[in-house]
Amino acid sequence: MTEMVANRPEVAGNRAGKYLTFRLGEEEFGLEILKVQEIIQLQSITRVPRTPDYVRGVINLRGKVIPVVDLRLKFGLLRAQDTERTCIVVVQIRHADGVVVMGTIIDEVREVLDIPGASIEDAPSFGASIETEFILGMGKIGQSVKILLDIDKVLSGQEINHIQAASA
Amino acid sequence: MEKGETTLVNSLISQLEALCEMGGIPGAMRTLARRLAGMAGGIGSGAEVSQKEFAKLIQGLAKLQRSMEDPSTSDDRPQATPAMAPRESNARDSEEMDLLERFANRQRTELEEFEVAILEREKGNAAGDEIVKRYLHTLKGEFGVLDLGEWSSLLHEVETALEEKRMGTEGLLRLKDLVGDRLGTLNSSQGRIVSAEDRQTVFGAPPSQFPGGPATDPAASTNFASDPSFLVDFIAEGGDHIHNIEKSLLKLELNPTDEESINLVFRSCHTLKGLAAFLELKDIQRLAHSAESLMDRARNHVIVLGGQHVDVLLEATDAFRTLVDGLEKQVTGGTWEPPANLEALIGRLCDADYLPPMPALPPEKSTRMMGELLVEKGVDPEAVERALREQKEGDTRPLGEILIRAGDANPRDVGQILSQKAQAAKSPDGKALSVEETIRVPVQRLDLLIDAIGESVIAQSMVWADPSLQAVRDLALEKKIAQASLMLRQIQELSMSLRMVGIRSTFQKMSRLVRDLARKLDKQIELCMEGEDTELDKTVVENIGDPLVHMVRNSVDHGIELPAERLKAGKPVQGRISLRAYHKAGSVFIEIEDDGKGLDRDAILRKAVSAGKAKADQSYSDAEVYQMVFLPGLSTAKTVTDVSGRGVGMDVVKKNIEALRGTVEIRSEKGIGSSFVIRLPLTLAIIQGMVVRSGRERYIVPTLSILTTVRPDEGSVHTVVGKGEVLNLRGDIVRLVRLGGIFSVATENDGSDTQGVVIVVEDAFGKKIGIVVDEILEQQQVVIKNIGGGMGQVPGITGGAVMSDGSVSLILDVGAVVKIASE
Numbered sequence: 004m005t006e007m008v009a010n011r012p013e014v015a016g017n018r019a020g021k022y023l024t025f026r027l028g029e030e031e032f033g034l035e036i037l038k039v040q041e042i043i044q045l046q047s048i049t050r051v052p053r054t055p056d057y058v059r060g061v062i063n064l065r066g067k068v069i070p071v072v073d074l075r076l077k078f079g080l081l082r083a084q085d086t087e088r089t090c091i092v093v094v095q096i097r098h099a100d101g102v103v104v105m106g107t108i109i110d111e112v113r114e115v116l117d118i119p120g121a122s123i124e125d126a127p128s129f130g131a132s133i134e135t136e137f138i139l140g141m142g143k144i145g146q147s148v149k150i151l152l153d154i155d156k157v158l159s160g161q162e163i164n165h166i167q168a169a170s171a
Numbered sequence: 172m173e174k175g176e177t178t179l180v181n182s183l184i185s186q187l188e189a190l191c192e193m194g195g196i197p198g199a200m201r202t203l204a205r206r207l208a209g210m211a212g213g214i215g216s217g218a219e220v221s222q223k224e225f226a227k228l229i230q231g232l233a234k235l236q237r238s239m240e241d242p243s244t245s246d247d248r249p250q251a252t253p254a255m256a257p258r259e260s261n262a263r264d265s266e267e268m269d270l271l272e273r274f275a276n277r278q279r280t281e282l283e284e285f286e287v288a289i290l291e292r293e294k295g296n297a298a299g300d301e302i303v304k305r306y307l308h309t310l311k312g313e314f315g316v317l318d319l320g321e322w323s324s325l326l327h328e329v330e331t332a333l334e335e336k337r338m339g340t341e342g343l344l345r346l347k348d349l350v351g352d353r354l355g356t357l358n359s360s361q362g363r364i365v366s367a368e369d370r371q372t373v374f375g376a377p378p379s380q381f382p383g384g385p386a387t388d389p390a391a392s393t394n395f396a397s398d399p400s401f402l403v404d405f406i407a408e409g410g411d412h413i414h415n416i417e418k419s420l421l422k423l424e425l426n427p428t429d430e431e432s433i434n435l436v437f438r439s440c441h442t443l444k445g446l447a448a449f450l451e452l453k454d455i456q457r458l459a460h461s462a463e464s465l466m467d468r469a470r471n472h473v474i475v476l477g478g479q480h481v482d483v484l485l486e487a488t489d490a491f492r493t494l495v496d497g498l499e500k501q502v503t504g505g506t507w508e509p510p511a512n513l514e515a516l517i518g519r520l521c522d523a524d525y526l527p528p529m530p531a532l533p534p535e536k537s538t539r540m541m542g543e544l545l546v547e548k549g550v551d552p553e554a555v556e557r558a559l560r561e562q563k564e565g566d567t568r569p570l571g572e573i574l575i576r577a578g579d580a581n582p583r584d585v586g587q588i589l590s591q592k593a594q595a596a597k598s599p600d601g602k603a604l605s606v607e608e609t610i611r612v613p614v615q616r617l618d619l620l621i622d623a624i625g626e627s628v629i630a631q632s633m634v635w636a637d638p639s640l641q642a643v644r645d646l647a648l649e650k651k652i653a654q655a656s657l658m659l660r661q662i663q664e665l666s667m668s669l670r671m672v673g674i675r676s677t678f679q680k681m682s683r684l685v686r687d688l689a690r691k692l693d694k695q696i697e698l699c700m701e702g703e704d705t706e707l708d709k710t711v712v713e714n715i716g717d718p719l720v721h722m723v724r725n726s727v728d729h730g731i732e733l734p735a736e737r738l739k740a741g742k743p744v745q746g747r748i749s750l751r752a753y754h755k756a757g758s759v760f761i762e763i764e765d766d767g768k769g770l771d772r773d774a775i776l777r778k779a780v781s782a783g784k785a786k787a788d789q790s791y792s793d794a795e796v797y798q799m800v801f802l803p804g805l806s807t808a809k810t811v812t813d814v815s816g817r818g819v820g821m822d823v824v825k826k827n828i829e830a831l832r833g834t835v836e837i838r839s840e841k842g843i844g845s846s847f848v849i850r851l852p853l854t855l856a857i858i859q860g861m862v863v864r865s866g867r868e869r870y871i872v873p874t875l876s877i878l879t880t881v882r883p884d885e886g887s888v889h890t891v892v893g894k895g896e897v898l899n900l901r902g903d904i905v906r907l908v909r910l911g912g913i914f915s916v917a918t919e920n921d922g923s924d925t926q927g928v929v930i931v932v933e934d935a936f937g938k939k940i941g942i943v944v945d946e947i948l949e950q951q952q953v954v955i956k957n958i959g960g961g962m963g964q965v966p967g968i969t970g971g972a973v974m975s976d977g978s979v980s981l982i983l984d985v986g987a988v989v990k991i992a993s994e
Contacts, residue, residue: 049979050868051958052914053966061958061971063979066626068956068971 018140019120024113024149025092028080031113033142033151040093040104042112045085059108064093071106072158083110096155105158116149118142123151274317275354275449281306282351289347293340303343304333310350319357321365322350329373338374346373348441355449402502405446407611409455409495412439416462417488418679420481421686427476436484437466443491454513455494461520462487483519485683490516554579614709617669621856624659624666625954631659632975667856670710674752674761675703677716681723681750688727695745696731705752707759711831711851715761718824722763722847723748725821730767730845740842742766758875759853764846770839772796794937797837801825829986832969860953860972860982863930863944865909866916869980870944871953871972876985878931878939880947898929898941905931907941908992914967934989942988955982967991 022033048060048071057076061068071091076082083089091106126138137156142149285306291299311326329346332338349372356362416439419432426432444459462484468474490513546552558573575581634640635652678700689696731737731746738744751762772793779785779799803822828835832852839845852858852875860871861880879900887899888907896907907929910916929941953972958965958981969984 047978049971049981051965051968051981052916053968061979061981063973063977066622066629066956066973068958068973068979070958 017120018123018151019118022116022118022142022149022151023092024116025109026111026113027074027078027109028083031147031149032074032109033116033118033149034092034094034154035139035151036115038094038096038154040095043091043093043106045089045091045108062091062106064104064106067104069093069104069106071108073108074157075108075110077157086110088112094154094158096158098155107154107158116142116144118144118149118151126150271317271357274313275357278310278350278354279445279449282347282354286344286347289340289343292343304330307333317357319363321363322357325365325370325373332374342373349373351445352448354445355451401450402498405450405452406495406499406502409443409446409491412443413488413491413495414676414679415439416491417485417683420484420488421679421682423476424478424481424686433466433469433476437463437470440466452494452498455491457517458487458490458494458513458520461517465520483516486516487520550574550579621666621670624663625856626973628656628659628663628954629973629975629977631656633977636975668706670708670856671706672709672712673704673706674712674715677712677719678703678750678752680716681719684720684723685727685748688724692728693733694727694731695734696727697745697747699747699749700751701749702752705754705759707851707853708856711759711833714827714831715849715851718827718849719750719761719763721821721824723750726763726765726767726845726847730765730769732768736768740768754853759851761849761851762846763849764844766844769841769843769845770797770800770837771841772839775799793839794837797839800837801835857952857954858982859950861930861950862948862974862980863910863928864946864948865911865914865944868914868916869948869974870910870914871951871980871982872930872932872942873969873982873985874950876932876934878933880928880930881941882928898931900931900941903939905929905939905941906992907943908988909943911943911945913988913991932985932989934986938989938993940989940992942983953980953982 021036023036023039024031024033026032043064046062048062050060051058051070057073059071059073061070073082088111089108090112091108092112093104093106095102095104097103122143123140124143125140126135127141128135137153139151139153142151285303288299288302288306292303293299307326307330311323311330314320314323314326329338329342332342349369353362353369416436419435419439422432423429423436440459440463444456444463447453447455447459465474465480465484469476469480474480546555554574554577558577558579561573635656682698682700685696685698688694726748731748732740732742734744737746747766749762749764751760751764753760776785776791776796776799779796779802780787782802784802785791785799801821801824825835828849828851834850836848836850837845838848858871859874861874861877863870863872881898881900883898888896889899890896898905898907909927927943927945928947929943930947931939931941933939953974955970955972956979958968958971958979967984967987968981970982971979972982974980
């Protein structure tokens, strides 16, 4: 996926916009609203064997079968009990051969925020051991900081790599 | 109104105003100009104007100009002298372009009708004659309105010539061709002129060379000013024509005088030329023109098509394809280089008749005169002469009748000849008319429809399975629901058949391939095809092409021997490759059979052993050895040719076929031949599956791969230490895998010895294993869904299916499960 990294658009200029914020564990995250297709209730998920943990399985979205990824596990958090607030955010991610629809399980949806470009900072560098390339930036709203995700990177690149590595 | 249009209108107004200020023009004209300026002013000020008003304005302008150039010409009669100088094209505003475009589009269909009418007219149909005359007149008028004076006067001349009987069918057809070719270029100053050459085209002999020589630089050869959707249509339609040309050319090679094929090629070239001209695709147009001229000469029996003609024409077909492909690339935004040898090819096309022209063949029987034919039947020539004289003197009865009445001919002969003539008149044009009507629909839309129907089937079964509905015990309601579901199923089946296409076009490509390769390798090969009309899913047809090419290539290169070898082996010199397609047992089979030397079992095995893919001390069955051909990097060819032998290909073949959920089987006998049998599913969208339960999860096993299911007895399952379990299936030892085990399904119980059910499956290589599940739930038809683009390939799973309760079940990939089990 080095190619995708190379093609990464200049993020600094164009980050302002509307973000869907949600909670995952103790942290708040933001997702570009244009990537969000819909938010649906948690429904029965069919486990797909021989895939990484964070792939919860597949669901039937009005006749289409889409994969669902547990963002908690994806980010290395502990798996939590599903609650009534747990829901699936269906996102459209850009992929090498077009747009792919995927579900992401998050703990709780918060709100839609309009974040001006001035309030968005680059992700601090944590050293080489921590990947920050899927962070679009840090949005400062009042006292709180929201981690704005580049969902294309979160899901598309590594997902397929991992799944293919698992199958090899 | 667009900004550009406003500017144009404004410049128009100022020009008109300048005209009004000019002295020495008649008052009436000045009034007209003033009125037009007023109208244009209205348009320029941004008021809403209808298309009709625009048209009126343009007509007025045309009138004005005409009257300026020749004040004596009356308004309703188009000008008879081609005196008008071509105006600068920038003076033609976009509205006029629009009118021209519409005119051109309309004429395209009308020209076709015109052609039909011409042919009808030739047969003596009065209605056809009427239509021809009316069309000519209308066209003349339209040219006049559009300010195409030269064209209008050409039409006028044609009308006169027709009246004076100086013009026949040929001339009319040439006129039709000329108009059709030039429709697209009418907006250019060049296209407005009717050159002496054009006139000669219509009134005299057709030119043998393309006028103008090499035209325009390649950059100008693709004009995207026209609507890209035209181009997309052209790409699709052009592809069909190219395909038709190729098909007919191959037929012509076997039978060079096949009128029908000659005409088909000619017509397709002609249509291509016309389409290309319209879209200003100069390269394609010129190529088509040269190919058409060659075919025209064949059609008129000036030349007889020989091998060298077919060769160069096939080359032209390839060039067409490259050009059209390039076009497609350009439309989709890619870059593309025009073929370098185009000029040379066109040169050769024009030159391909360097052979001395053949003596003209006797005209076809059907076009000969009644009298001639009767004389042949033994009627006294003098009697025929006499009857003809009578006819000339005013006897309106047909010749045959006169002769019968006079007792000179017998009615049976006359009847026979008449029916022959009628037959000849019908074909080939009669045939072309009976083609099934089709509609081009984007595949995407079709898939949406199929998806939607599939979903409604699921929705319907969800309704049916709903507990509250189940609680209602009402026979009438049940009947209604059953009826509805039956119909829904029918619709679903119908929707599936929409995606089915014949394999003919794929096979057709092979005949070309075999021909070219055989020539290259100095082999004589006959290709037989059977079952070209066998239908299968469009995706399958599209994807089976490449594997077939590889396999056919292999058969030609490695299978069929050189003629000398064949003679030595006591076989006919000409090798034979058969392509067969047929339906059997819910699958589609495609066979490639050759009568060549067969696979060399020992050589394959040696190679596999040396490549480390097989063990020297192990014994293999023939089928197993042949399957090794599909291993990557294994080629038994002693020399690598540019045709095949590099060892890449066969593994790709296998992969491609497996991707289509198909299998390949090889049968071979040394010295006698070999055959590759490809088995493919009828459709990629639906499978019959067995729903099984393992733990709390449900999986679907494709019924096609299931050999049998058994509930094993206590004694029949044995544990082989360190190797797992095996089942003694009526003396056959079958390896067992627990589905719950390989898929790590959470088990409900402690895993104590529950036997479950064994489903014995067979993979593509005939390898059997038993899959142990807890329970078989039901048999069901399921619609296969991709389990999401983001998932990539999941080992052991081919896809998902939405079950009647709305949840998703996964479909097992039996081949992969077998592989996992043997790891």
